[in-house]
Amino acid sequence: MLFGRNKKNPIKIADKGVVEWKYTTCGYCSTGCSIEVGLDKAGEAVASRGVGGADVNRGKLCLKGIFEHELFRSAGRGKTPLMRDRYFDDFKEASWDTALDKVAAEISSIQQQHGPDAFAIVSTGQIMTEEFYTLGKLARGVIGTNNYDGNTTLCMASAVSGYKRSFGSDGPPGCYDDFEHTECLLAIGSNLPEQHPVIYWRLKQALEKRRFPVIVIDPRVTMFAQMADMHLPITPGTDVVLLNALAHVILDEGLEDRAYIEAHTDGAQEFAALVAEYDPLTASRICGIDEDTIRNVARIYAKSGSAMTIWTMGINQSTHGSDGVVGINNLNLITGNIGKPGGTSLSITGQCNAMGTREWSSCSGLPGYRLLEKQQDRKDIADFWGIDEEFFPKKRGLFQTDIFPAIETGQIKGLWLIATNPMTSMPNTARIRKTLEKLDFLVVQDAYADVETNEYSHVYLPAAIWAEKEGCFTNTERRVNLISNVVKPYENSKADLWIFNQLAKRFEQGRKIRFPESASAVFDELRHLSKGRMLDYSGMSHQKIKAQRGIQWPCSEADETGTARLYTDGKFQHENAKARLIALPFVDNNERPDEDYPFWLNTGRVVEHFHTRTRTGKLGNLNKFSPTPYMEMNPDAARELGIHHGGYARLTSRRGDAVVMVQLTHRVAPNSVFIPFHFHECVNRISLGLLDPHSRQPAFKQAAVKIEAAASQAVAAKNNATSRTY
Ligand SMILES: Nc1nc2c(c(=O)[nH]1)N[C@H]1C(S)=C(S)[C@@H](COP(=O)(O)OP(=O)(O)OC[C@H]3O[C@@H](n4cnc5c(=O)[nH]c(N)nc54)[C@H](O)[C@@H]3O)O[C@H]1N2
Ligand SMILES: Nc1nc2c(c(=O)[nH]1)N[C@H]1C(S)=C(S)[C@@H](COP(=O)(O)OP(=O)(O)OC[C@H]3O[C@@H](n4cnc5c(=O)[nH]c(N)nc54)[C@H](O)[C@@H]3O)O[C@H]1N2
Ligand code: SF4
Ligand SMILES: [Mo]
Numbered sequence: 001m002l003f004g005r006n007k008k009n010p011i012k013i014a015d016k017g018v019v020e021w022k023y024t025t026c027g028y029c030s031t032g033c034s035i036e037v038g039l040d041k042a043g044e045a046v047a048s049r050g051v052g053g054a055d056v057n058r059g060k061l062c063l064k065g066i067f068e069h070e071l072f073r074s075a076g077r078g079k080t081p082l083m084r085d086r087y088f089d090d091f092k093e094a095s096w097d098t099a100l101d102k103v104a105a106e107i108s109s110i111q112q113q114h115g116p117d118a119f120a121i122v123s124t125g126q127i128m129t130e131e132f133y134t135l136g137k138l139a140r141g142v143i144g145t146n147n148y149d150g151n152t153t154l155c156m157a158s159a160v161s162g163y164k165r166s167f168g169s170d171g172p173p174g175c176y177d178d179f180e181h182t183e184c185l186l187a188i189g190s191n192l193p194e195q196h197p198v199i200y201w202r203l204k205q206a207l208e209k210r211r212f213p214v215i216v217i218d219p220r221v222t223m224f225a226q227m228a229d230m231h232l233p234i235t236p237g238t239d240v241v242l243l244n245a246l247a248h249v250i251l252d253e254g255l256e257d258r259a260y261i262e263a264h265t266d267g268a269q270e271f272a273a274l275v276a277e278y279d280p281l282t283a284s285r286i287c288g289i290d291e292d293t294i295r296n297v298a299r300i301y302a303k304s305g306s307a308m309t310i311w312t313m314g315i316n317q318s319t320h321g322s323d324g325v326v327g328i329n330n331l332n333l334i335t336g337n338i339g340k341p342g343g344t345s346l347s348i349t350g351q352c353n354a355m356g357t358r359e360w361s362s363c364s365g366l367p368g369y370r371l372l373e374k375q376q377d378r379k380d381i382a383d384f385w386g387i388d389e390e391f392f393p394k395k396r397g398l399f400q401t402d403i404f405p406a407i408e409t410g411q412i413k414g415l416w417l418i419a420t421n422p423m424t425s426m427p428n429t430a431r432i433r434k435t436l437e438k439l440d441f442l443v444v445q446d447a448y449a450d451v452e453t454n455e456y457s458h459v460y461l462p463a464a465i466w467a468e469k470e471g472c473f474t475n476t477e478r479r480v481n482l483i484s485n486v487v488k489p490y491e492n493s494k495a496d497l498w499i500f501n502q503l504a505k506r507f508e509q510g511r512k513i514r515f516p517e518s519a520s521a522v523f524d525e526l527r528h529l530s531k532g533r534m535l536d537y538s539g540m541s542h543q544k545i546k547a548q549r550g551i552q553w554p555c556s557e558a559d560e561t562g563t564a565r566l567y568t569d570g571k572f573q574h575e576n577a578k579a580r581l582i583a584l585p586f587v588d589n590n591e592r593p594d595e596d597y598p599f600w601l602n603t604g605r606v607v608e609h610f611h612t613r614t615r616t617g618k619l620g621n622l623n624k625f626s627p628t629p630y631m632e633m634n635p636d637a638a639r640e641l642g643i644h645h646g647g648y649a650r651l652t653s654r655r656g657d658a659v660v661m662v663q664l665t666h667r668v669a670p671n672s673v674f675i676p677f678h679f680h681e682c683v684n685r686i687s688l689g690l691l692d693p694h695s696r697q698p699a700f701k702q703a704a705v706k707i708e709a710a711a712s713q714a715v716a717a718k719n720n721a722t723s724r725t726y
Contacts, residue, residue, distance in 0.1 A: 044487075045487050074615065082449070125156070196312075239318070425612055688702070
């Protein structure tokens with residue numbers, strides 16, 4: 001016997017028979033880990049491993065990355081184009097030519113009958129930068145609709161808007177290396193250990209070398225809150241009040257960096273006058289954090305040699321999302337914490353390439369952070385593409401969250417969805433269903449044919465996924481990294497870049513503009529268009545990016561490596577090069593719990609799943625750890641309602657209802673519940689999603705619900721019915 005009674009069973013790592021490792025970058029979250037995918041003798045992807053020499057992850061991966069190679073052959077992938085006349089008919093298989101001819105013909109016919117903006121395009125944060133740029137060229141330069149946006153409106157729009165208001169441009173100024181230098185970390189509405197596990201690991205590594213205070217602001221006791229030195233369980237949706245109060249204490253006690261404020265900011269007086277109204281006592285009654293804690297946090301932050309703030313959806317997905325971001329920037333400007341090691345406002349991005357779409361897709365403007373509103377920017381791009389400048393609109397069109405209501409009212413007749421699944425990810429599922437049913441024409445371009453939104457399409461275009469293609473992603477810290485091609489596209493699916501190029505050929509203007517076929521040729525256009533600009537790519541190439549395992553922009557032709565931080569010279573992107581301190585009066589406009597709907601509904605994510613589970617729902621090693629729609633509920637609240645751990649509960653809001661399994665936990669307060677949004681026909685049936693006035697981002701984190709015990713699992717199964725089987 002190999003294993004005698006006294007011998008331990010040794011851990012053996014299965015030999016997967018890898019004969020070659022290929023370099024790529026993770027396609028889930030925006031951490032941007034470098035991955036190598038192992039191929040066996042037959043060329044099948046059989047393993048994934050972290051890349052040791054990559055600065056981002058230093059050999060580590062989280063559990064999603066470890067199983068990423070299983071994606072390529074996972075259930076539900078689209079094999080071939082599909083078509084039907086009405087969305088409730090059966091699909092018929094079609095050739096690529098037939099399907100693309102149909103899409104082009106429908107776009108032209110809708111635009112001729114109802115005007116160019118009656119056809120809308122909604123894309124994603126999950127395709128390559130070269131694909132984004134090409135889609136932008138097609139949408140803005142060829143098709144010419146102004147109703148073109150991305151799912152980043154559900155995700156990063158508030159960060160973008162806040163950066164623009166404060167600094168004059170989008171672009172996160174900091175980087176992960178700031179953890180190595182900071183003397184105080186404030187984390188607001190971010191569950192880093194679950195949603196960006198490898199950034200969290202970088203933080204833990206910094207803390208092992210040198211202690212500094214970690215302060216977490218989140219209504220829930222997340223894993224991050226548990227490890228923090230201080231946890232501030234804020235009243236939902238009131239972060240702006242707390243941020244104003246922190247500034248109040250700093251100015252009141254003379255702890256600000258006066259020299260920095262005078263040299264580099266505008267608006268200090270109006271700002272000081274507004275925050276004077278937010279004394280800690282007044283603020284505590286709104287945001288639920290006691291006045292001594294407010295004073296204490298303000299002093300720790302302002303007295304640190306350098307201090308930084310990170311945030312994610314707890315800030316962005318709010319009716320005060322953009323203001324929350326500006327509030328964070330205000331705090332860092334008055335304490336002189338922008339552009340220095342360990343001093344920064346670092347928005348933790350969501351999707352793998354949410355940054356790439358912000359930089360290059362033309363969704364909100366034109367490539368390279370150019371604006372439709374600026375004549376010179378329109379001219380630059382029109383000249384480079386070889387078209388008439390007048391073809392561009394002079395201001396941006398509708399955001400994603402305004403495109404859907406415009407379909408509802410009949411202003412928009414046709415829609416093209418690329419790598420996004422609004423049937424599960426948008427608030428108020430019943431309303432979205434009705435909206436999609438109204439469309440004269442819907443084309444869904446997705447790697448998975450079983451994505452819920454496809455139930456309403458007329459044409460389905462099967463896309464290749466992740467490392468079946470090649471190109472770049474930009475991560476949270478502005479690092480451009482390379483996805484090299486690892487395996488061939490699944491069955492008859494095609495790279496998004498190929499699909500965009502083929503479609504361009506079907507329009508007259510598309511034959512006038514040049515559409516390079518390879519990702520590296522597209523990349524050359526990005527280098528050219530970014531030369532000398534804030535997001536300079538001109539010193540990068542696919543080879544150089546791979547050799548350095550990612551390069552942070554700006555990287556000019558003269559640069560060997562990229563740049564870790566922005567605004568190190570205190571010069572900002574507003575015309576007078578100053579940053580703005582902006583007064584933020586708080587308006588209490590959320591749906592709040594009341595007698596009829598007594599609980600706060602909070603929504604978010606779990607570590608095992610990515611978004612609407614098109615991918616992670618199919619991978620055994622991920623789905624088996626989190627297979628069921630569930631709700632975190634406080635045991636005291638549950639007892640009063642006769643609800644049990646492991647039982648089922650029905651939640652009702654003013655929009656609809658949902659049934660979930662109950663997990664009793666003190667992570668949530670007695671008047672709050674938390675539900676992950678990954679499951680179809682679940683929490684977005686009841687969410688509200690009021691919009692932020694600046695960013696148009698939905699407040700997914702605040703709504704009011706009532707809760708009752710549900711009779712049995714059968715009810716749950718009926719209510720959560722999905723068209724998928726696993
Ligand atoms: N495993 C996994 N990782 C992911 C993703 C995924 O789906 N799965 N998605 C990626 C994407 S696209 C994104 S955008 C990020 C999101 O990453 P995170 O924003 O970190 O994740 P969420 O769970 O959406 O929300 C974060 C926290 O906000 C808190 N919150 C709710 N309301 C408030 C409030 O009013 N104030 C404050 N201060 N906090 C509040 C919630 O309690 C929650 O703990 O994750 C990325 N990483
Ligand atoms: N209640 C609630 N709702 C939320 C949130 C929340 O916190 N709470 N968070 C919001 C946020 S931050 C986000 S980012 C959104 C995400 O919402 P969605 O973007 O709708 O969700 P995903 O499941 O990521 O959809 C991406 C789709 O792209 C497909 N795909 C992947 N790679 C490729 C590719 O290379 N090409 C093509 N063509 N398709 C591909 C996938 O199969 C998948 O169907 O959800 C939002 N909704
Ligand atoms: S932390 Fe994000 S980028 Fe890194 S392996 Fe996990 S999902 Fe991928
Ligand atoms: Mo996101």
